[in-house]
Amino acid sequence: MANLIPVSYKLLKGMNESLILDIIRKMGPISRADIAKETNLTPPTVTNIVNKLIEEGVVVEYKVGESNGGRPPVLIKINPEFMTIIIVHISTNNLHEYTLDAELNRKSEQTHSIKGLKEQEVLELLMSTLDKAIKESPNNISGIGIVVRGPVKTKEGISVFAPNIGWRNVPLKAMIEEKFEIPTYIMNDVRAMAWGEFQMGKAKEVENMIFLKVGYGIGSAILINGRLYIGNNDSAGEIGHTTIDVAGPKCSCGNYGCFEALASEKALVNLVVKSIKEGNDSIVYQMAKGILDSVTPEMIYEAAKLNDKLAINSLETIGRYLGIGIANIINTFNPELILIGGGIVQGRSFFEDIMRETTKKRAFENSYSSCSIAFAELGDNATLIGAANMVMDEVL
Template sequence: MTKYTRGSFQLMKSINRSMILNMIREKGPISRAEIAKQTSLTPPTVSNIVKELIHTEFVIETTQGASKGGRKPTLLEINADNFYILGIDVGRYKMNIVVTNLYGALKDETVIPIPDYPSKEELIHSMKEGIHSMLNSSSHKRDKFVGIGVGMHGIVDPVNGISLFAPSFHLHDIPIKEELENDFQMIVKVENDARTMTLGEYWFGNGNDSDHLVGVNVGNGIGAGVMINGQLFHGEHNIAGEIGHVTIDLSGPKCTCGNYGCLQTFAAGPSIAERAKKELKTGKPSLIHELVDGDFEKVKGEIVYQAACEGDAFSIELLNQTGRYLGIGLTNLIHTLNPKRIIVGGGVANADHFLMKGIKETIQTRGLTAKAKDTSIIFSKLGNYASAIGACVLVLEDFFVSENGGSS
């Protein structure tokens, strides 16, 4: 057998394995015969691959199915709780670290603080400390962890696992994949946090019925993950989805990127706090005065949300206005990409019912057509863990998605 033939055989075997694994994940419990029927693989091929998957403990035999005249078939399903993935969402002030099983079910979680403006070395150290802490404290055996996924804010090179630019830290070229693989000797995948949020929602959240969607992560900054035909779109230089830096007001505030009037200077968490401070200093009545004891430096987006939940008219209107600003950005996405659905997540999305009024008003006013105005806008199902769980999906794709790049 030539080297080329051997390589082709191994590739086909791997694609077939992924195809079978994915079918068991999506349709299990399922019989070997049904897998052969739905994949058009021969029964012996299915039987051999299933035998291998059972040996590696990724698949288990479970209940017997209904008989169709002969012996009852033994059904197969993913051995979901036998293996685990560790996912990290790297934000401005903290890292959310989670452990999930092979079905994305949350099994453990922790939060690691990030020092102000860390160096590359300090950031990597914090990440490693968090991972070691989770692996050591987890009730799950270390050898059952199959990989680490990282959702990192800013511009990311997902192929090489490098954070090209982390604007909140003013850092460039952080070799996350190399550092973590060397330390933990397991698969490491790195992606932008808005894309991991989108991926998490696509697999396990509010996007699992749509191959054309956009996930918008609204926190200390604003980013978007664009999903086209079930695949994340990165663009030529990995900057697709930087919706936070779309200009919505030429005379607006200066952004951290150096431009003026970016969307995130109006709708991200810090901008909500800044707008609140500015208006409160003019004497606007609000419950916020009491919540911060008159110290405007204590005003954060969370305080505005708390006051809104307690019926504070000033805070409610401020969040409605934030929704209108977001609506402008989402309308731009609708007109540019025409997705089936837009999913809004991130810390600011916790104020969902205050934001939605302004979002929908803006889209109804600015949408180009009736169908554009009716684009589905919903909030994240996975909530604060969406990006971290999506980071786990980066690893799951290696097992459940074929090597030709798409879901099997």
């Protein structure tokens, strides 16, 4: 594995170099004076290190900034050609590959459907996609990030269980590094999305946040003091499987009344289908052409926009359960921000008021008053941004 980077930039170049590079990467274009303020290093130290990074082609002098009375500062930013990385996001039905430069500009990308593929076939598709991307890249690849659904062992790089594929305990990191000799990092999709929001989205200015991805399931990521909290054995964040109603519907995990079973898009679909079967009218039935197994959340959102009473009432019910779950989170974690992403955001206008009202009633006033509730806006792009930053944090 001769091509594998044996040590991090931090160890290879020193802590100060790594610190300054991290500031330039995340805050650039930035002046030498502002780097000194952010790092608490002396201006001469910053100047010497930045000049060295320029000589090595790691950063570049970008442009002259605005003057605050003295000589206009020269702004520094990362050299986009310094590094090329590959991110593969395996979503519910597709495998997306992105080749990115050091500024996270997309240099190339591929998308392949994984619908109907068996576990081994998805693995073979992953390997062939990586092989193609690596061969077609004009630059050496510094790192690879693989984003999967379900729990992962981050350090070991193992996909513990990917529910959309059926993988169990697949050692992706070891397999990819053995084949391509490139440092590889495996990450959970919700944590990657949360990290992307923390880097460039609604969570950019906070240190303590709970991110909820509400789609067909409910996943979460916990950010404490600006760091992802993963728990004792990488299992933190299973908020979707906390109990909301012991007499509630059965969850996919086998328990009854889980947050996910009551407030997810799957719960929304189940609620609408059950109501239609009980004889309630809804244009969702016509949208599904009478085939209730084909009802989707998107149909329900569209029906609500058309003032369908059943769709609106169902979304309000989901909002009420979301409020209960969010109140529990606020009482437990006392975060600065709860950020909601995922498909459920499409129905926001129909459930947000009742969600906030329920949360306010059930959360402790002191914790509620200091917590903001917001909706993510980066979408799937947050996953890409988060995964890319995770890879670069590791490589650098």
